[in-house]
Every structure is written in C-alpha cells, then in structure tokens.
Amino acid sequence: MAAEQIDELRSVWDPHDPETIETYPAVWRALRESHPVAWSDNWGGFFTVMRYDDILTVEKDPETFTATKLSIVPASPKLGLPRLPLQKDPPESERYRKAMNPTFKANKIKTFEPQLRDLVERLVADAKESDAGQVNFPEQIGEPMSQGSLGLIVGFDTEESLEIGRLSATYVHAIQNRDMGTAARMSKGVDAFAIKLAQSRMEEPRDPEEDMVSSIMAYPGKGEPFSETELAGMVRLLLVGGHIASRCLMNSLAWHLATNPEHAQLLRDEPEVKATFRDEILRFYPANQSLARVATKDTVLNGTFIPKGTPVAMNYASANRDPRAFDDPETFDPRRSPNRHITFGYGTHMCMGQAMAKLQVDAMTDVLIAQPGLKVVGTPTWGRWTEFGINTLTLDMRGDA
Numbered sequence: 001m002a003a004e005q006i007d008e009l010r011s012v013w014d015p016h017d018p019e020t021i022e023t024y025p026a027v028w029r030a031l032r033e034s035h036p037v038a039w040s041d042n043w044g045g046f047f048t049v050m051r052y053d054d055i056l057t058v059e060k061d062p063e064t065f066t067a068t069k070l071s072i073v074p075a076s077p078k079l080g081l082p083r084l085p086l087q088k089d090p091p092e093s094e095r096y097r098k099a100m101n102p103t104f105k106a107n108k109i110k111t112f113e114p115q116l117r118d119l120v121e122r123l124v125a126d127a128k129e130s131d132a133g134q135v136n137f138p139e140q141i142g143e144p145m146s147q148g149s150l151g152l153i154v155g156f157d158t159e160e161s162l163e164i165g166r167l168s169a170t171y172v173h174a175i176q177n178r179d180m181g182t183a184a185r186m187s188k189g190v191d192a193f194a195i196k197l198a199q200s201r202m203e204e205p206r207d208p209e210e211d212m213v214s215s216i217m218a219y220p221g222k223g224e225p226f227s228e229t230e231l232a233g234m235v236r237l238l239l240v241g242g243h244i245a246s247r248c249l250m251n252s253l254a255w256h257l258a259t260n261p262e263h264a265q266l267l268r269d270e271p272e273v274k275a276t277f278r279d280e281i282l283r284f285y286p287a288n289q290s291l292a293r294v295a296t297k298d299t300v301l302n303g304t305f306i307p308k309g310t311p312v313a314m315n316y317a318s319a320n321r322d323p324r325a326f327d328d329p330e331t332f333d334p335r336r337s338p339n340r341h342i343t344f345g346y347g348t349h350m351c352m353g354q355a356m357a358k359l360q361v362d363a364m365t366d367v368l369i370a371q372p373g374l375k376v377v378g379t380p381t382w383g384r385w386t387e388f389g390i391n392t393l394t395l396d397m398r399g400d401a
Helices: 002-007 018-022 024-034 052-059 092-104 106-110 113-131 137-154 158-176 180-203 212-217 228-259 261-269 271-284 354-369
Strands: 037-040 046-049 290-295 299-301 304-306 311-315 375-382 390-396
Touching (some): 018 024, 052 311, 092 106, 092 228, 106 354, 113 137, 137 158, 137 212, 180 212, 180 228, 212 228, 228 261, 228 375, 228 390, 261 271, 271 354
Antiparallel strands (some): 037 046, 299 304, 375 390
C-alpha cells in the first residue's frame, strides 16, 4: 500500500519556480485548500505542510517528526558541525537551550536597546549622507544592522563580525540558487569560524555577561561540560540563522513602510499601536519561510500518507495566512489582536532570538517613521525559499521636499 501511494505522488509545487516566487501568497492560498500537505519533486522529494494546525501537529510530535536528520529543505551540507539545539529532539535539546537561555532572555536583550538604536540611527544618517536618493537599504542599513545585532549577542570583535557576515550571506545566497558546491565551501568556512571562536573562548574565557560562549561555558548544568564541538555547534546555528533572518526582516519592514505610508503616519500619530504593528510585521513577513523535520515512521497527516524517512517542511509563512487561524489573514492589520503567528515556530524549537527580533523591529520602525516620504526606487526582488521577504531594495530617503 505504501509503495502504491508513493507511486501516485504528483509534484504540485516548486518553491524556486520564478512565478511561485513572484506570487508566493497566492500559491500558498491555493495549496492550503487543494494540497495542505503538498508534495514537491525538488531536492529528492519532500512534503510541505501549509496549514496552521497541521504545523502544530508536527511541532508537537518529535517522536514521529524528528529534527535530528535535517533542519531545512534542501538539506544543508551534511558534513560538519551540528546545528544545536535545532538538530536535537527533546529531552536532549533542553540541555542546550537552558545553557543558551541567559543570553536570549528578554531582560538581557533589553540591555542592548540603547546600542542598537544608536546603531540604526547612525546607519540611516550615513546612508542619507552618501546619497539619500539612492539608498541601497540591505547593504547600507539592513546588513550592517544585522551584523551589529549579532555582535551584541555573541560578543564579537569588529573583525569577527565582518568575517561572519561575509560567510553567512554567501552561504545562504548559494543555497537559494542551488549552488551546492559554493554552499558546501561556505558552510565549511562558517564551521571553521565557529570552531575558532569556541577554541578562543575556551582558552581565554571572557565575562559571561558580555560574551555568549563564555556564558554557555559557565552554565552550571548537570553532566559533563560542553565539548568544543557542542559549543561551536551552538554558535554555528546562530551565525547563519540569526544574521540572515534579521537582514531579511528589516528589508521587508522598510519596504512595507515605504509602500504603506498610511501605516507610518498611524504610528507617528498613535505610538501605542507600535506593539501590534510589530507583531503584524512578524506575521506577514516571516523571514524564515520554512524549517523541516523527517518522518521517523510511516504516518498520515491531514489525510496524506507520509512514508518513513521523507522530509517534511513546515511553511510558517503560509500558516500565518491560514483563514482557519486568522480573520482576514491576507490583510495587513496594524491593530490585529490577538496575533497567534508562528513566525518563531512552536514548542521545544521555538526561536530563541525572538526578543532580539522584536527589538530590531521596534528600533528600525522608530527611525524609519521619522523619515517621511520614503519611496521605493525601481523594482525590489524577493528572497527565495527557504527565506521570505525583500532581498534587494533601493529607497529614496530625501523626504517630501
């Protein structure tokens, strides 16, 4: 029976098809209704879960859908450091999360707010001074803000921040363009960077209040201290995921405010709306469109048979627009409340960086709404699976004058 069902599979979507990229929301909408667990022949074949409740089913059942085999589709290079704790199931994953928690707690992230706001203000001022009519937002503002945020969390030196920014950006670009040779080389480079950082901190620990790796090493957990590989694996996950996601999110935020000036005016007139606006930005533009699991046994999800060993991608961006979970989900509502988006995932693998992401949105929003008359120059491009959001964006920031 299983073999017959596998033979009957028909590919119903290609995440990298140019038409799909240009019309992602419409494609998700159609698939949610016709194929809520959608098969694709790409990358050896995988399912994509499109509906909100189905994703929660996967997230809540690590015994059936394991995170230990891969974290995205297409799979990143298999050799090298583990992505910890992302590629561990509970209860093993909890050991890593507990050690990393002090770095990512909301009250800890809050201490970075003055530095982050100052960074954003300086980046915008410098970009406007260079050429206010032709601001390359990702390169002049989004990218360096992302690098700076990562540096605050991890405790990077300036040179370390620049090096990892170059490596991770090239790595994700290669993945999106199916250039797996370049991706493999860049992945090795990121691994080498993470190992070097772990070795450096193990040899000369820094203040745990100022340095993430030193904080993890100081965690008084049960059992053996973390190994060099484990420390590097925890750093490795953050280096690419944290950097690229925040860059993409900031680009989408800037594009949204430039193309919806009424929202910028609303935030200037009614600052109390900023919190719900932030949550709606996160719902509408989830930078990580998808993460993945692998079926540990033959199973059925929403009527679809999934054979053992098959990759299962969870499309958070589609779920965030599921009318079964949200009223009028295709409309951006800056006052939406409650907002049960799953941009940060759900359950044991919920993104640890969500407090920083929220602070980034708040800080960037405040600076951008103080720039009335933002205009988009030319045609932006959208990121490709597994990212979602604006990839290239030029802004005219000269104002209404």
